[in-house]
Amino acid sequence: MKIAVLGAGNMGISFSRSFLKYELIKPQNLHLITRNESKKSKLKESFPDSAISTFEEIKNLEADLIIIAVKPQDFTFVAENLPFKISEKSLVLSIMAGISIEKIQKLLNHKFVVRAMPNSPTLLGMGITGYTAADGIYFSELMNVERLLNSTGRSVYLEDESLLDGVTALSGSGPAYFYYIIDAMIKAGTEMGIDENLSKLFVKQTMLGAYHLINNSDRSLEELIKDVASKGGTTEAALKTFDENQLKSILQKGILAAENRAKELNK
Numbered sequence: 001m002k003i004a005v006l007g008a009g010n011m012g013i014s015f016s017r018s019f020l021k022y023e024l025i026k027p028q029n030l031h032l033i034t035r036n037e038s039k040k041s042k043l044k045e046s047f048p049d050s051a052i053s054t055f056e057e058i059k060n061l062e063a064d065l066i067i068i069a070v071k072p073q074d075f076t077f078v079a080e081n082l083p084f085k086i087s088e089k090s091l092v093l094s095i096m097a098g099i100s101i102e103k104i105q106k107l108l109n110h111k112f113v114v115r116a117m118p119n120s121p122t123l124l125g126m127g128i129t130g131y132t133a134a135d136g137i138y139f140s141e142l143m144n145v146e147r148l149l150n151s152t153g154r155s156v157y158l159e160d161e162s163l164l165d166g167v168t169a170l171s172g173s174g175p176a177y178f179y180y181i182i183d184a185m186i187k188a189g190t191e192m193g194i195d196e197n198l199s200k201l202f203v204k205q206t207m208l209g210a211y212h213l214i215n216n217s218d219r220s221l222e223e224l225i226k227d228v229a230s231k232g233g234t235t236e237a238a239l240k241t242f243d244e245n246q247l248k249s250i251l252q253k254g255i256l257a258a259e260n261r262a263k264e265l266n267k
């Protein structure tokens, strides 16, 4: 299988690394496409045996799978200025936020499109990707795509494409929310006089331990919270302040704003 990655940025590179790491493709069968000539030498260092080109350089693209990993805002330019023809037999896999299968099909004039939403822990093979596909794609082809996605973590097929905007808001953007909360906790630590490095250690280990407790306990989140929050104690004081300031509802609003932005990106 030959794979071309159109947009060798963070995600394009993460995906490429995972495919090579699990030997799902040979380096010679990977083609990375970048926008700037200046990025080529750095890419060549990381992918010495793969083809590296700029967008304009390509005349002919031989690829069974073309991964579209440019920003959604760059997609119209890419589609309107495509310097090569997409073979009828190729499959297109888009990881762009928001852009619908219908829009991709129309702009690329190509039927066989799979739309996926991964997240940044793909870099470690610990991502999660929601995906869906246009009609007419063979099951075996879809399973090939799923095998590739699974090299970056877990994947979940969704029948209903409209849910992908929610997946984008939840798990696509999700790592950033997590870092945001961790950052707030670390800063609270330093405000209380704890050295930043120690504050980071306390917070990161707390998140790790708490994550494993969620995963290894049959207690609900509410029960797990109750286990920590002693009556009249410190946790209760924190939770009371969160509730009074509607933190949960603010977080939920933010996530819905992300979903809404995904929909706007398709306009």
Ligand SMILES: NC(=O)C1=CN([C@@H]2O[C@H](COP(=O)(O)OP(=O)(O)OC[C@H]3O[C@@H](n4cnc5c(N)ncnc54)[C@H](OP(=O)(O)O)[C@@H]3O)[C@@H](O)[C@H]2O)C=CC1
Binding pocket: 006, 007, 008, 009, 010, 011, 012, 033, 034, 035, 036, 054, 055, 069, 070, 071, 072, 074, 078, 095, 096, 097, 117, 118, 119, 120, 172, 173
């Ligand atoms: N970051 C994330 O956590 C996630 C991102 N996504 C989606 O993945 C996609 C890529 O995101 P991300 O990797 O973060 O973004 P990056 O900006 O890191 O990568 C996009 C790459 O596309 C390149 N590019 C732009 N135009 C062209 C072109 N005409 N030809 C070739 N390459 C081009 C950019 O080049 P240049 O460097 O010159 O700008 C850049 O390297 C987005 O659509 C995003 O919605 C999905 C899930 C998670």
Ligand SMILES: O=C(O)[C@@H]1CCC=N1
Binding pocket: 097, 168, 172, 173
């Ligand atoms: O913020 C974004 O638009 C992309 C999609 C999900 C994560 N990053």
